[in-house]
Amino acid sequence: PAVIRGVESAGMVCSEKELGLSDYHEGIMVLAEDAPVGAPVASYLGDAVFDLALTPNRPDLLSIVGVAREVAALTGNTVREPSIEYAATGKPIKGRAQVQIDDPDLCPRYVAAVIEGVTIGESPPWMQERLIGAGMRPINSIVDITNYVMLELGQPLHAFDLSRLRRAQIIVRRARPDETLVLLDGSEQELSPDMLVIADAEVPVALAGVMGGLDSEINLNTTTILLESASFHGPNIRRTAVALKARTDASTRFDKGLSRHLPSIAAQRAVKLMVELCGGRAAEGIIDVYPGKTKDVRVTLTQKRLHTLLGMELPVARVRQLLSSLGFSCRWVPPDRYVVRVPYWRTDVSIADDVVEEIARVIGYDRLPTRRLRGELPPAWPQPRRDLRTRVADILAAAGMQEVVTYSLTSLEALSKVLAPEELSVHAPLRVANPMSQEQEYARTSLRASLLRTLADNVRHRDDFTALFETARVYLPRPDDLPEEVETVAAVITGRSPDRWGRPGGEPAGFYQAKSYLDLLFGRLGVSAEYAETEDHALLPGRAAAVSVDGRRIGLVGQVHPRVASQFDLEAPVAMFEIYYSS
Known part of the structure; x- marks a missing residue:
């Protein structure tokens, strides 16, 4: 307790912001007259808030009603x-507003309602409390209602000022070249023709599915x-x-793909x-x-498939009861199958195995019978190339080099x-049909570029001795055939060798540093190698x-040309070697 003006005080007046309830701090928070004096504020104002980890295939659970359906089933x-x-x-409403969908592939349904004579102010305290509990900031009665219904039913809504829509018209279309839109957060965005907008008779007034x-x-x-x-095409919105x-x-x-049945239900709820x-x-x-109207999804599930996946038999009445608890309607068709109608909100259920998964969830995976693996283990097939790759990597790692793994596309x-x-023109690398990016467009024919790039990324943050290696396949093109996949090991070395105190003290890494690693590798493998002077585009x-x-060339070793290194x-200075050890 603190003493204020000679009077001992055990409390203080607080705003909602000081109590951590909201950002409102213009005045103190006034409790109702029936508030119990002396009770902890958390017990009087507090509420249970659940933080759920949801999977992307269940957009219906991004709503209170969706979670309630799961709880009811359990x-x-x-x-x-x-x-x-x-x-x-x-x-x-006819004649007061018009809606036109120019791109039904991106907007299969658009529902609009008109409410006149509204008075905009603060939303009721109970609604504000629920929005705050869900991590949203109350704004005004209209916006709060749209957010409340989104949390309640899972369907996003947006409210327009009808008087500010030119010709009281809504046109759902792709953006036009060079169009811009100032969003509600004040940012001005340049739109591209693959973006969907909500426009009035002249200009865009909202970015469909994103922000007004x-x-x-x-x-x-x-x-x-x-x-x-409305209902929008999920991938386009993302x-x-x-x-x-x-x-x-x-x-x-x-x-995540909301149901096309939701817009009309959510609109009526918000209007109410x-x-x-x-x-x-x-x-x-x-x-x-509603240009993209679809039929209800019906799935046929056989008794045999159900028992095979569950590992147990269930009576017909039990199966129907379990599915009905989740909102599915189930009809038994003798002698051996169920016809299941999927509820509109379950956009993730489309095949028989999906229905079986729903039954298993409600039963509980821990209650399904378990069996030990039966049969003999298959024999181990010898894989000499894989074994050699592992052995090469172990030898180089034991020698103090660091192994890296890079993308096989470049x-x-x-x-x-x-x-x-001339090598690139004669042996052009294989281009993939659908590259992820320009940096990953061709199957690499050498590990050199990947290793040098990785080395550059590492020495940018350290200047001591660095030796990297990679064991991987390169893809050498063959005419009218798939490329030859060749097992390769390559390494790059730079910096000065450390002295006994760990400080750089030796000569800069060069030809003989790389050769010493190769000699060690060949010695451990029991291979006798020969070296002969040669020329290469990347080497000095x-x-x-x-x-x-044995008279067969399997690779090269040398110092990287400064032109290449730069x-x-x-x-x-950088030294390197590249060996095709599968030969």
Whole structure:
């Protein structure tokens, strides 16, 4: 307790921000008259908040109702769906607003409702508390309702000021070249033609599935709302959000593939709340443009398949009861199959095995019978190439080198730095049909470029002795055939060898440093190698040697040409070797 003006005080007045309940700090927080004096604030105001780790295939669980359905199935209770009934006392919506979908492949459904005579202010405390508990900031009654319904049902919504939409028109289309849009967060975004926008008769007013535009934002003077509840193509929404760095709660839900049945349900729920909490009048009817209408999903599951996957037999009545608890309707068709109708919110269920997984989940995986593996272990097939690769790596690692693993795909630009132009023209590397990027477009014919790039990344942060090696396959092209996959080991060395105190004290790494590693490797393998002077595009003349075993050339060793090293931002001398040991 503190003494204030001679009076002992055991408490203080706090704002919601000081209590960690919200960002509101303009005044103190006033509790209701029935608040128990002396009780901990957490016990009076606190509520249980669950933090759930969800899998990407279950967008239905990104809602309170979705989680409630799971709990009901496990506890045997019934889900109480939120009411969506309201009195439409306003004028008919027909003629007051228009919706046009120009790109139905990206927007299979668009639902619009009109609410007039709304009064925008703060939302009720109970709604603000639930939004805060879910990690959202209350803004105003209209925005809070759209966010509340999104959390409740999983369907993102957006509210437009109808008076700010030119010609009261909504056009869902791809963005046009050089179009820009100022989003609600104040950022001006340059749009590309593969992005979907919500436009009025002239310009974009929202980025579909991501964020609304500042130009059509509702404010305290707004009296008529056009409510959007739509279905968008998930992958397109994800690409747009990532490209513009504008990930939102809405885009997170859309990119996982929401049900096309949700927009009308969510729109009616939001309209009901706006009528009740904002004093609005709902227009008679809604606009529902639905070019991508689909049929209900029905799955046929045989009794044999069910028993095979579960490892146990279940009575027909039990199977129907389990599926019904999850919202599936199940019809038994004698003598051996079920016809299951998938509920609209389960977009992840499409085949018989999906249905079996649902039954197993409710039963509990721990209750499924387990059996030990039966039969004999298959014989071990000798793999001399793999064994040799492991042995080579162990020898070099024991010699003090560090093993690295790099991508087997590279770019033509990287290969041209370490291979002669005539070699690339005669033995052109194999190009993959669908490269992930320009840096991973060709199957590499040498490990040199990958190792030199890795070496450059390492010595940028350290200047002591560095020796890296990699054992991998290179892909040598063959006419009218798949490339020859050749087991290869390559290494790069730079820096000065450490003295007895661990400080750089020897000569810079060069030809003989690389050769010493090779001599050690060949000695441990019991191989006698011969060295003969040679020339190579990547190596310094006079400091390059071909390596042969039994008269057959298997690789080379030498000092990297400064011209090549400089292309990888390597200033110190670099030695290397590359051996095709599968031969």
